[in-house]
Amino acid sequence: MDVSGDEIADAVLTQFDSWEKKRKPMNRADNVKEWVPLSGIVLHDAKTGTLKCVAAATGMKCLPQKLIPRAQGVTLHDWHAEIFAIRSFNRFILEECQVLVTSDKKSSEYVRRRDELEKSETHAQPFALNDGVNIYMYCSEAPCGDASMELTMAAQEDATPWAKAESSLTEKPILHGRGYFSNLGVTRRKPSRPDAPPTLSKSCTDKIALKQSTSLLSSITSLMVSPENIYIHSLVLPHSQLSTVAVERAFSPSGRLKELDGREWDSGYRFSPFRVLGTTREFSYSRRQNDAKELVPSNISSLWTPYGAETIIGGTMQGRKQFDVRGASKVCKRRLWKLAAEISSAAESTEWGTYLLKDKYLNLKDGDMLAQRRKVKEDVRKVMGGWIRNEGGEDFALDGVES
Template identity: 35%
Template structure:
């Protein structure tokens, strides 16, 4: 692992991946000398932290600082990203990567029970010998005995119901010597995995208010104008417990991103110019605060992966100069000043007794505050050439503006990647996704264009399409639809599962059929999500309750609605051509 701290090694790994991206993914330095700046955010997974076998894997990278105005939302049709701030793109990319990981597990099919796949891999040099990333790696061999390096099957052996540690490593293990039940959600993150987020600047919103104030020529908080009171007196009274870190229960409008510095602990909009049209996208601080309770698993990944304790963010890594301990304790913490402190000790559970609920054990949500840990500012400035220029007394201020391009990168599924071991950095040599986006769509397309080619893989429509593909790979006793590959995959499952211990004879099949019905036949995105919640599929019902409770504690959470009434037909190119023809 070397002498460098975990924070420094994660930062170095992220920057090495970003440096390898194509020029189109990076901000521009103009001939005039003016330059663009952009925030970067990344998700890094750590397996076996603090052990000789520790492995770091960068799975997503994103840059961005823009979001859509509220008037643009109803034009999106599921194909446009509402929020292109780096932190939010990184989380969406992480969930896309998880879905691809699930798909890869299912697509690998059935292997002999004791089959081992040997890869000749390229790993990074041991950090004990060389702390630099990107040097020529060493060669070694590794045996892989499970379908994913990061995700396991959940299952419940009927003969050993109390063994909570049981996991399935590949699809064929659904039918081993003991009778098993397919759990739902079917997957979970491996238990020795931790999730870290690295960013080059503080999240917008409450966690950066003190930094914003300090950067003003006059850091005195602005005078606060009278705010409208909430007409819902019951809601106000139910939360009037003296929580001074949460004043937003008494307001009816979201605060602008940088307005009213004296109001702290408030839910805010994304920051924008004073003359810009308003947005209903909440700040990154607010969205990250919610993730501390609902986990990093968003829809639809939460339908397939259980919200285990390690599905929550372990720590947020930021440059030391970008951390205000007071602000972070208030925005994210559960201490005396924390705006989520009343959630301490609360737990939301699905008991799994209902046929339509989760199968394979109780699913729990709880408040898991992440830590905010520093990375040396000098290291970040050395590795990140696209930070916002600082005003230095006595020096001429450099011209700069925020970039309008967002870059998104994700690693390939772990079954196709190459990893190091024994404390080595895991350099993923294959890429699953590399997109350049402007205004929430792929570069070269307009937001208003009807073609699905504009849609990012992270868009709602494309994520639903990916979920559909995954559902068609799951075994089913009565579903013979789908493309030839999916049908062949099911035939292989059914041949292997034709004994009395087969999945087709277990009571979980009706649940699987309901999940498939929701995903494959819903007429609109809104109907699909509502049906999943109504039926309590997986953790959906309890997750919805958690979301409502957290937003109530934060107060004044205004939903950014208007992009729900569309179906998967928006991804049909022929439909788009008909729309153009009518115009």
């Protein structure tokens, strides 16, 4: 049974409507309203027809490059809604695995233990997504970067590009935000105000494009769960935010990723392009609220999974100081690492447990068990071009946080 864009959007929007007021943008005095992007992950069980939102998030900010070394696996680097929702989905998947190992069940509604016959030396993760489950992603705004360039141009009174590229346009440079927006099909950094500290965080378009090859799993989750069928089936955007030309160029095998068409790697990785569906639904806190005197960005970000919710400001849980370990979000690197280590311990997996207890996160990322995933990322980044690594702040140990 096929699923429509409206059904996917409804699943995420209905979930957002149930959130507490404190996790939503505010309506200020004098009819000034806040806006924020919303994104969510919806799972569809093709056998039963069940449709369920399992992760949703709002947000529109990221950490400046100069502050990355201070993050130390505690403060989030990027909490744009799309990336925040993907991180929340990873948390959901790991928590499903935790339920299995603590209850000794073989399968939950969405995650199962893998049989020994399924495993190989290079593809030995103990868990997998259940067969027949399709993954849908909803975004209330066009992802920043290449998939939104036509919309950016259409919104200008003067369509003259804002600034020239920082390097030769023949070398696939990385461009700042919406700078030189007539240069299409290139890797871009997150957009920001001209006076804001620069970031090397890649646009949501570029990060989602990469996920078509690495799967939606993060490095930590991919150590525990097979990436084989954890790819986006369809991306859903409001019709007002959907430029067919832009999304085909940004994501499809006929666009900038054509060199990856049909590509497969070891360990369950492959290039898996998604469909893009439109929806008539509009998010009530989008940039297209037409009943406000003025719209201003919200500085509050929130995440939700069936296992809990959080409010985030500055990459840290609301009420805590930025970079304070006590403010570590449940989707930060350190807490995801801690959770995966606990799952491995409960499962009495000696090989995985030893690997997950490396002394530093950097050594875990550079270890043998993630070599194939690094290969996939390197190959895709080479095709996309202009991908400057946002490095630093990964020399932390697994301590100081709860899972």
